[in-house]
Amino acid sequence: MYSFELVRPKSLAEALSALKEEDAQALGGGQTLIPTLKQRLAQPSKLVSLSAIDEIKGVCVDDDGRLCIGGGTTHGEIVASAGDYPALVSLASRIGDPAVRNRGTIGGSIANNDPSACYPAACLASNATICTDHREIPADEFFQGMFMTALEEGEIVTEVRFPVPQKANYQKFAQPASRFPLVGVFVARFSDGVRVAITGASEGGVFRWTEAEEALSDNFSPEAIEGLTASADGLITDLHGSAAYRAHLIKVLTGRAVKAAA
Amino acid sequence: MAKVSMRVNGKSVSADVEGRTLLVEMLRGPLGLTGTHVGCDTSQCGACVVHVNGKAVKACTMFAAEAEGAEVTTIEGMANADGSLGTIQQAFQDYHGLQCGFCTPGMVMSAAALLKDNPKPTESEIRHYLEGNICRCTGYHNIVKAIQAASGQDVGAIAAE
Numbered sequence: 457m458y459s460f461e462l463v464r465p466k467s468l469a470e471a472l473s474a475l476k477e478e479d480a481q482a483l484g485g486g487q488t489l490i491p492t493l494k495q496r497l498a499q500p501s502k503l504v505s506l507s508a509i510d511e512i513k514g515v516c517v518d519d520d521g522r523l524c525i526g527g528g529t530t531h532g533e534i535v536a537s538a539g540d541y542p543a544l545v546s547l548a549s550r551i552g553d554p555a556v557r558n559r560g561t562i563g564g565s566i567a568n569n570d571p572s573a574c575y576p577a578a579c580l581a582s583n584a585t586i587c588t589d590h591r592e593i594p595a596d597e598f599f600q601g602m603f604m605t606a607l608e609e610g611e612i613v614t615e616v617r618f619p620v621p622q623k624a625n626y627q628k629f630a631q632p633a634s635r636f637p638l639v640g641v642f643v644a645r646f647s648d649g650v651r652v653a654i655t656g657a658s659e660g661g662v663f664r665w666t667e668a669e670e671a672l673s674d675n676f677s678p679e680a681i682e683g684l685t686a687s688a689d690g691l692i693t694d695l696h697g698s699a700a701y702r703a704h705l706i707k708v709l710t711g712r713a714v715k716a717a718a
Numbered sequence: 719m720a721k722v723s724m725r726v727n728g729k730s731v732s733a734d735v736e737g738r739t740l741l742v743e744m745l746r747g748p749l750g751l752t753g754t755h756v757g758c759d760t761s762q763c764g765a766c767v768v769h770v771n772g773k774a775v776k777a778c779t780m781f782a783a784e785a786e787g788a789e790v791t792t793i794e795g796m797a798n799a800d801g802s803l804g805t806i807q808q809a810f811q812d813y814h815g816l817q818c819g820f821c822t823p824g825m826v827m828s829a830a831a832l833l834k835d836n837p838k839p840t841e842s843e844i845r846h847y848l849e850g851n852i853c854r855c856t857g858y859h860n861i862v863k864a865i866q867a868a869s870g871q872d873v874g875a876i877a878a879e
Contacts, residue, residue: 462720462737462783483781490779491760493738503737507784532773553850554831555764558773559780635849 457493464505468512468614472589474504475610482506482612484564485530487556512563512614522585523620527563527613534562543624543717544582547574547642550628552635563613569661571602571692572636574628576662579616580653581624581642587615602661621646623676625717627709629656631696638697639705641665643713649673652710657691657702668710676718678711686710724788726751727795735782742766742777744785745792753793753823757852764851767824767831768792774831776850793823796830806830806868813873815864817855824851829865838869 462483465471475482481500483489485507492498506512512528515537523541525534534548535557551557551565551574565575566586579586579595586593588611598606607613621644628637637656644651650672652665671680686706691699723732726749733748745751745768754777757765761779768777769791796804803811806829816822825848832839832847839847844862853861863873 457738460737462781464783464786486781486784487761487779490740490781494759503781505781505784553764554828554847555767555774555776555850556761556779558770558775 458496458499460500461502462505463502464508466508466510468509468589468612471504471506471509471612472610474502475612477502480504480610482567482610484528484561484567485559486564487552487560488564488568488570506561506563506612512612518617521620522617524615524617525562526615527567528561529563531557531560531562541618541620541624543621543626543642543644544578544618547578547626547628550574550630550635562616566598566616567605567607567613569599569601569603569605570636571658571661572631572634572638572640572656573662574626574637574640574655575616577640577642577653577655578618578626580662580664581644581651582618582621583644583646583651584619585617586613587617588613596664599662602659604661619646623717625713627713627716629705629709639702639709641706641709641713643672643710643717645672645676645717650676652713654686654706657706659690659692665706665710672714676714678715678718681707681710681714720783722782722786724785724790726790727792733782737781737783739782740778741768741770741775741780741782741785741790744782745777745790751792751794755820755823757820757824762850762852763821764824764828764848765821767827767851769827769831772834774828791827793826796826806833806865809864809868810861813860813864813867815856815861816853821851821853821855825853825861829868832865833869838871839865841866 479501483503483505513526531548531551584595586598624644626642628640631638639657640655642653652668655662686703688699688703691702693699719734755765757763761776766777866873
């Protein structure tokens with residue numbers, strides 16, 4: 457690792473102030489950033505740890521019935537306290553391994569927007585709102601491509617607000633060495649329609665499979681998508697699987713998610 | 719350099735460390751607690767698992783400064799007060815849950831974290847929980863047996879021999 461200064465503010469205001477410094481970088485749980493630093497793929501002058509800021513931790517339900525999760529909440533804490541949204545708990549309980557889940561945070565995951573991360577699929581399928589220190593961003597606008605988000609320099613994810621669907625399920629086809637999804641599909645059924653979000657598959661990061669959404673909104677059953685084909689255009693090809701294989705998985709996993717949710 | 723203080727295995731300790739100093743480096747270096755191992759240094763193998771405020775974490779993927787004020791337990795804290803092996807350690811010995819022993823500190827710490835949350839885990843729960851702990855010698859069977867024995871359960875039901 458290159459050398460840097462590490463600060464650990466106790467309030468959001470102090471963290472925002474520290475992040476104004478040139479080349480300062482926020483540190484969530486560090487489960488992605490620390491390996492990145494070890495590989496010298498990043499060279500921040502200062503790391504601003506968010507782990508001591510209690511005001512961005514915890515899980516609650518707001519007046520609109522949305523599940524609100526602080527950006528600094530770990531996957532393990534979400535498993536323990538987000539029981540109002542079982543599909544989200546199920547997703548969180550399968551990220552990495554137990555020790556990783558005790559450090560990694562939801563805010564860190566979505567700010568990084570790894571194209572194979574699990575939470576972006578939950579956020580997009582649930583039509584979540586990502587709250588930062590100064591604004592609220594709909595999930596449809598937040599995720600802007602592989603490792604790209606709507607976040608500005610020095611902006612911190614303080615909370616993610618999830619409308620809780622009537623039915624939902626997350627299917628993860630795990631790549632066993634990394635435990636990231638080779639393809640992950642999150643299906644969420646609301647009273648006004650179905651949303652289907654795909655992670656792990658696209659060179660553009662998480663995306664919605666709108667054809668399946670339309671078919672499932674009319675008929676929420678695996679049969680509804682039988683006639684559809686997920687396009688392989690723009691999907692990832694790597695040593696674990698071709699674009700065509702990932703496209704096949706998208707359809708299979710969507711069907712499984714609907715079956716499990718229905 | 720900045721001074722970082724914490725409690726490790728019940729004792730107050732401190733050391734001057736850099737921002738980039740990992741928790742495992744502070745434990746093994748200035749604190750001299752070399753029982754915690756560094757295997758892969760990429761947060762995959764789990765040899766460095768310790769408990770921070772009661773939660774299992776990979777000490778190679780956490781900065782020492784982030785443990786400021788924390789209660790840390792390492793493998794050195796797992797023995798009984800008289801120095802004899804703790805229940806989980808003894809079960810690893812009894813059931814031959816190690817061969818070269820390099821992964822064992824992390825295995826024991828992960829097992830302790832599992833049994834705290836789930837005192838009577840099934841075989842599949844144990845195997846699932848150990849996803850982040852890699853052992854290249856044993857094939858895991860005897861590790862699973864040892865953990866099941868440490869939880870007071872009959873190990874006869876473990877399928878593979």
